[in-house]
Amino acid sequence: RAKNFAYQPIAAINSDRMKSESKIRLFISKNSGVLSTLLKLAVVAVLMFSASSFFQADLASLTAFALALLQNRFVYGFLVFLSTLGALLVGLYVCVFVRFKPKELKFDALDEEKRAAAFPPGYPNSWWKLCDSEEVRPGEVKEINILGRRFAVFRTEDGVISALDAYCPHLAANLSQGKVVGNSLECPFHAWRFGPDGQCVDIPYAKNIPKNAATRSWDLKELWGMVMIWYHCDGIPPTWELEDLPELCGDNPYTFRFKFRAEVNMHVQDFAENGPDSAHFAPVHQEMTIPFARYLFKIRHVTSWRNGEFGSDTHHMGYFADDADLMFQWSESDIIPNAGARVAATFHGPGLVVFRFSTALGEILLVKSFTPIAPLKQRMDDRVFASPKTWNLLVKYIILEANTQFGQDIQLWSRKSYSHKPLIVKEDGNILGVRRWYKQFYTKNSRRGMDLSW
Ligand code: FES
Ligand SMILES: [Fe+2]
Structure with missing residues (x-):
């Protein structure tokens, strides 16, 4: 009975959120104007x-x-x-x-809890995407819920971004309902003010500010037009850094094209295991975006995976490559010239991947991030850039084709479990290599299963 009692509120929260948020839509979404x-x-x-x-x-x-x-x-x-x-x-x-919502999957909270228990911990230690830079402008505050926590994210009038634990240390009001005043965030309840470092800087009705009047401020880094947050289950400061992308700086930087966001019910590690899983491409990724095209064409994928070197400063990196070529359905070997795309994907930690598509008509850069909201719920974010003269229509088409493929994976990811001792054959691709690489992002205190600690 005690177990049931503990379970009820979690079930209520989960099923509600899952019902309202398990939608994947491409161009008509609830965020469309x-x-x-x-x-x-x-x-x-x-x-x-x-x-x-x-x-x-x-x-x-x-x-x-x-x-x-x-x-x-x-x-x-x-x-x-x-x-x-x-x-x-x-x-x-x-x-x-213009795509319509694919068949909607139903998620039962108890099932999801059981499913989560089978997977590795839900929140690997890493940099995660908190939001896009433009989502929080100077003087704005926003509540962002990821990593099983609630953050009050605000930007001071001077432009400094900060993420604080959302609950006020005074009487636990939600700071994201407050407002930015100058360079501090004012709590909506009794108007205490907090600086970007989380320290209380003003209690309007008290003579002294207690020394421990502070809420936790998180390590952030702003780059590629995004705000990244460092999470470690033991509260350890960042052990590796993210760096600028050469394509986005310099004389002739790629230009930003569009962004896209969706939520998917899956574990974050499944995304990384997907690349080297060479045997899934044929059964899963046949469908093409243009209707009926699959009766005429097929895509052939040749893929590879390489880990960053352990002990070096690329230990957190992983490299995936896919040579995708277009072929006629009836042909065994002849590829159609200039119709393929070389895709190189670089993992910067477990949930941030930079895809580089090079086509005959231009270069495209897709920054794809998976951020755990809960162990089996990821916020998937795309930020798309392209070399200056690349046609937008081509960029849209290539990304759409890639996302159609992710869509096929997502259908599987959101229903699968996790096998700690999988039965693997030689031709399966380097899935175990990815798992060895991924292990570095879990430590002794990383928690398994559902964790709704907020
Ligand atoms: S709860 Fe925030 S100031 Fe009182
Ligand atoms: Fe896939």
Whole structure:
């Protein structure tokens, strides 16, 4: 009975959050603005309408074109022709770029708790993405819940970013409901003020500030347009650092294109194990983004994985490469020239990966992060950059193709368990190598299973 009693509130919190947050949407998401969503819906409605009368419309336009030609009304005929072509192109664009929510999986809280217990600890020691830099502007405060904790993240008027434990040390109000005043964060309850280092700097009605009046301030680092937070289960300061990406600095830096966020019900380690798992590409990753393309084409992946060297300053890095080539379905060996993409992915710790796609038409950089919100719930963030002259449409297409593939993985990740002693054959790829590498991010006190300590 005691166990049941302890379990109830957790179940309530979990099932609620899982119901509302287990959605994966690409371009129409709950974060899309009302106007853009309405616009997209309108485009879809028009297309559905025109699709139903597509053949008639097409016939009608061709007939009109022919008639116009007969009557020498070239301009009119040309306009009709152009608009038909335009409608077809818009149709193709919508088919490819406007996606609808895939079949929604249901997550039962008790099941998830059991599933979590089978996995390694949910919060590896590492740098994790807290938020995008632009999410917290000077003078703003925001509540961010990751790593099983609640953070009040604020930026001073001077631009210094800070993440504090959200509960005020006075009477535990939530500091993220407060406001930024100058260079401190003011609690909404009794107006105590805290500096970026977590130290209380003002109690408006008291003569003395107790020395221990402070809330915990976390190690942050701002780079690549993101705010990273250091987490170690023993509170140890950072043991390795993140560095600038050459593509984002220098004379001709890549330009930022777009970002995307979703939540997925999986353990963070499964993402790293996926790359070297060479045997899953054929069964899982056949589907392509353009409808029906898979009847014509297939993608061949040749992959490899290498660990950063233990004991060196790249111990936290992992290197994954994938040569993806496009082939005709019926061909065994001939690749279609210039249609493939070389993908090199570099892991900076367990949850931050930089993908470099090089295509015949330009270079694309995808910064993908997985941040554990709970042991089996990750916030997946994409930040996409590309070499200055790369067409945005190409960038969108390549990233969409990659994310379609992640989508296929996610379906599996969110239902699988974890085997500590997997049955592996020689051809399986270096999955055990990834596991050896990943072990460095867990220490004795890393906790297994659900931890809702906030
Ligand atoms: S609870 Fe924050 S000042 Fe009282
Ligand atoms: Fe995969």
